[in-house]
Amino acid sequence: MKLAYWMYAGPAHIGTLRVASSFKNVHAIMHAPLGDDYFNVLRSMLERARDFTPVTASIVDRHVLARGSQDKVIENITRKDREESPDLILLTPTCTSSILQEDLQNFVNRASSDASCDVILADVNHYRINELQAADRTLEQVVRFYTSNKDTQAQCREKTKMPSANILGIFTLGFHNQHDCRELKRLLNDLGVRIHQTIPEGTRVNQLSELTRAWFNVVPYREVGLMAARYLEKNFGMPYVAVTPMGIINTARFIREIHKAKALTRLRVESFNSTEIKVPEEPQGLDTYVDEQTRFVSQAAWFSKSIDCQNLTGRRAFVFGDGTHAASMTKILACELGIRVVCAGTYCKHDGDWFREQVQGFCDQVLITDDHTQVSDMIAKLEPSAIFGTQMERHVGKRLDIPCGVISAPVHIQNFPLSYRPFLGYEGTNQIADLVYNSFNLGMEDHLLEIFGGHDNANGSEANSQGQGSPQLFEPIAQKCLIDWAPEALRELEKIPGFVRGRVKRNTEKFALKQQAQLITIEVMYAAKETLSN
Amino acid sequence: MKNSQQSLLKTSVPVECETGNYHTFCPISCVAWLYQKIEDSFFLVIGTKTCGYFLQNALGVMIFAQPRYAMAELEEGDISAQLNDYKELKRLCLKIKQNRNPSVIVWIGTCTTEIIKMDLEGMAPKIEHACEVPVVVARANGLDYAFTQGEDTVLAAMIHRCPKDFSSSPYPKHPPLVLFGSVPDVVATQLTLELKQQGVHVTGWLPSSKYTELPVLNDQVYVCGVSPFLSRTATTLMRRRRCRLIGAPFPIGPDGTRVWVEKICESLGLTPKNLSNREQQTWSRVKDYKQLLQGKSVFFMGDNLLEISLARFLTRCGMVVYEIGIPYMDCRFQCAELNLLEKTCREMSVPLPRIVEKPDNYNQIKRIRELQPDLVVTGLAFANPLESRGITTKWSVEFTFAQIHGFTCTRDVLELVTRPLRRNKLLELEATSSSNLFVRS
Numbered sequence: 001m002k003l004a005y006w007m008y009a010g011p012a013h014i015g016t017l018r019v020a021s022s023f024k025n026v027h028a029i030m031h032a033p034l035g036d037d038y039f040n041v042l043r044s045m046l047e048r049a050r051d052f053t054p055v056t057a058s059i060v061d062r063h064v065l066a067r068g069s070q071d072k073v074i075e076n077i078t079r080k081d082r083e084e085s086p087d088l089i090l091l092t093p094t095c096t097s098s099i100l101q102e103d104l105q106n107f108v109n110r111a112s113s114d115a116s117c118d119v120i121l122a123d124v125n126h127y128r129i130n131e132l133q134a135a136d137r138t139l140e141q142v143v144r145f146y147t148s149n150k151d152t153q154a155q156c157r158e159k160t161k162m163p164s165a166n167i168l169g170i171f172t173l174g175f176h177n178q179h180d181c182r183e184l185k186r187l188l189n190d191l192g193v194r195i196h197q198t199i200p201e202g203t204r205v206n207q208l209s210e211l212t213r214a215w216f217n218v219v220p221y222r223e224v225g226l227m228a229a230r231y232l233e234k235n236f237g238m239p240y241v242a243v244t245p246m247g248i249i250n251t252a253r254f255i256r257e258i259h260k261a262k263a264l265t266r267l268r269v270e271s272f273n274s275t276e277i278k279v280p281e282e283p284q285g286l287d288t289y290v291d292e293q294t295r296f297v298s299q300a301a302w303f304s305k306s307i308d309c310q311n312l313t314g315r316r317a318f319v320f321g322d323g324t325h326a327a328s329m330t331k332i333l334a335c336e337l338g339i340r341v342v343c344a345g346t347y348c349k350h351d352g353d354w355f356r357e358q359v360q361g362f363c364d365q366v367l368i369t370d371d372h373t374q375v376s377d378m379i380a381k382l383e384p385s386a387i388f389g390t391q392m393e394r395h396v397g398k399r400l401d402i403p404c405g406v407i408s409a410p411v412h413i414q415n416f417p418l419s420y421r422p423f424l425g426y427e428g429t430n431q432i433a434d435l436v437y438n439s440f441n442l443g444m445e446d447h448l449l450e451i452f453g454g455h456d457n458a459n460g461s462e463a464n465s466q467g468q469g470s471p472q473l474f475e476p477i478a479q480k481c482l483i484d485w486a487p488e489a490l491r492e493l494e495k496i497p498g499f500v501r502g503r504v505k506r507n508t509e510k511f512a513l514k515q516q517a518q519l520i521t522i523e524v525m526y527a528a529k530e531t532l533s534n
Numbered sequence: 535m536k537n538s539q540q541s542l543l544k545t546s547v548p549v550e551c552e553t554g555n556y557h558t559f560c561p562i563s564c565v566a567w568l569y570q571k572i573e574d575s576f577f578l579v580i581g582t583k584t585c586g587y588f589l590q591n592a593l594g595v596m597i598f599a600q601p602r603y604a605m606a607e608l609e610e611g612d613i614s615a616q617l618n619d620y621k622e623l624k625r626l627c628l629k630i631k632q633n634r635n636p637s638v639i640v641w642i643g644t645c646t647t648e649i650i651k652m653d654l655e656g657m658a659p660k661i662e663h664a665c666e667v668p669v670v671v672a673r674a675n676g677l678d679y680a681f682t683q684g685e686d687t688v689l690a691a692m693i694h695r696c697p698k699d700f701s702s703s704p705y706p707k708h709p710p711l712v713l714f715g716s717v718p719d720v721v722a723t724q725l726t727l728e729l730k731q732q733g734v735h736v737t738g739w740l741p742s743s744k745y746t747e748l749p750v751l752n753d754q755v756y757v758c759g760v761s762p763f764l765s766r767t768a769t770t771l772m773r774r775r776r777c778r779l780i781g782a783p784f785p786i787g788p789d790g791t792r793v794w795v796e797k798i799c800e801s802l803g804l805t806p807k808n809l810s811n812r813e814q815q816t817w818s819r820v821k822d823y824k825q826l827l828q829g830k831s832v833f834f835m836g837d838n839l840l841e842i843s844l845a846r847f848l849t850r851c852g853m854v855v856y857e858i859g860i861p862y863m864d865c866r867f868q869c870a871e872l873n874l875l876e877k878t879c880r881e882m883s884v885p886l887p888r889i890v891e892k893p894d895n896y897n898q899i900k901r902i903r904e905l906q907p908d909l910v911v912t913g914l915a916f917a918n919p920l921e922s923r924g925i926t927t928k929w930s931v932e933f934t935f936a937q938i939h940g941f942t943c944t945r946d947v948l949e950l951v952t953r954p955l956r957r958n959k960l961l962e963l964e965a966t967s968s969s970n971l972f973v974r975s
Binding site: 001002003004005006007010011013014032033034035036037038040041042044045048049050051052053056057059060061062065076083094095096099100126127128130412492495496522523526529530531 | 554555557558559560561580582583584586587588590591592594601604605606607608609610612613617619622623625626629630645646648649650675676677678679680681718719720723724727816819896899913914915916917918919922941942945
């Protein structure tokens, strides 16, 4: 047992549901008690999804506990098959079904004979893996299911005429995934690579058998997609590019890797059938492209040379997040902006070695933990001038008065912006530069304000009435009170949340004066509320 | 008392039952408002990552405010009994005592503790003894309960900790009265004052804002509920403490509040005075909102058990209720409320709505599509998708967290109900001149 308030990565079934609900026309059925379908709320609220989330629960209640699910799961599967005719139903186990140890695979087998859609049991163990690992696995599982037939084996050799790539790992509730995806497509398009399929987001599972016609795969995020990419490499010889194009240096590396993967497939295809496929020449030299993008599309390189950025030299930053974002951010801060990263960390414990290797040499120390108290203790100890982390670190920052830029999930609704905010590619470098600059700059502004005595109305009338502080330029906002408060009423007033308390107080006083009350009692307070609230 | 007990039992309002495939919050969410209400408590939810993830996301920013609750997250070793539950829980409780020094630790049992049959009730007294902090056990799990029923299980468990004997003599003019149900302190004060005007003295509240101030409960005490989801608490009060339950509708809306006060007065042998005046005054203060609602239709998908009371109140406001979905319907505890609903419908000459217990969301959405109600009260899982299909929605969970009890809060409830309608009006005005995106189909 472990005392916990906050977790960075959610339970396994969330990962499965994120993948399932990203595919088009796939329905997930959770084997779960009432209330475990909170995922639907998350998707509907954070992503502001317009469609019903294709997730339902086959409810585990007392009866199920006593007698087993029996036909309930199968009925729910066949019912959903009738109602929505999905291409695939993914039966999703939860922590509850993990310990019930019902033979869900048997239900799946029985249901698939009745249902017209495909039915798969997601192979995830709640107690062994987390949300991200489960998403990675589920994606691989679905890809495997739809590519293991003979057609695919044949199609594998028929590559598309033009160079093309699949993007693996873009899905629902991912940190800025939609924007990143658009940016990636633009980048690949510039490089003469067509997007064959983007999975799981927006793809139908029955198209997956065509997946292998692409020349290679792109895995933008370390956490999800790698398993599928490795599977496709092993079984169909598809090369993959797993460099995250985040930051100028890594984007350039990504572009070179793309080029390599393209060349590799071209060689292979030409050895199959030498004449048929015509490979177009590069639109321009690769180096020219990178150079132009770096200098003119991205402002980040120029920004790091500008006087603004000089002021950031040697400033101390703390980085924490998922593996992909924390590692990339560390490198950007250290190599591209000249900022000293005092600690880089990740909560992806399962991938700790990779992370350590990535950030080695770019930071003073490495922290690999999923315990938020350890993270906040570290921040408090190191006192960096800015934090780049998750929502949790943002709040730690608030408490310690250190500015924070959010670079990784878990996130709140404000990290699902409507405007275009990629973290990847050349536009991403601009966004990151802004984020970094704004985080540090605001911290500086606060600091300077403090040195010079704060905003001129910060201490307001209170300081004045106590005869302290600088003389006020403006009249105090609230007029002086002309009527007394009974002690109980004052206590009651204390119970009202701070941000409305002032208004309630003024309104009550106005009301009491109008009523010519001598003293504000609790009764007067509530009479005021009833009368004044309209 | 005989009268009130009889009216507790009978209602002729029909209730249908569907499949129970509906969306609601897990009952462990009750820690969100209970830890705030009971200031000296600490809530320990004994469950898995799933429970923790739900709380973390559902409670939003509360989680950053160093809340007085935590997860005792069960790991594989706990499930397979490689670790000793007793030792583990004792370790955590000692840690909590050391860090927070609460007057009570409430253990919230979850689905997992049910399935692995962890004997929380058996361990609690031993750990209570070892740590010298009272430990109350409430099984608020998703196998048995929905959303607000979590509070019901906690309060029912707290009853056993209430003192039995009065140390000083109770209020002389009428028998002691204890109100049950967690409401914000401000609302508790308002309701207490409302009764005070009738000469009724409220002896205590369950829960009070401190665990150390739990009310005395014995066979002298009259009890009355303020929320419709407290049936287990009511039963426990009657059976275990022989308290006398006052069967009344719930003080939600001026109509409900009035009858609630009346029933309490009657049971205590007092004659209510000036009540209809008070009710009329309140109605007249919300005329503008009532006008907005007049003739509009509403559909409750059902997730927090407040549905019957809200539907009754909105019927009185002139709305037509198509369907009241509700997770669980205790026809005995809600009897007075159901009868008032029936009476209200008759008086407003509208048909009695269909009441659906354990609704099926899929079927409900089909019905919503057919009926095209003006307003659907629903959970967040369906709100955005329905809005995007041109159906106006109100997020139901807000009613759980907002102040909705008593005359004083009438406007607050209507504020919530009318908000989407008011927004539509504003957007429609804009839409006529700009684009047709906002024009409702």
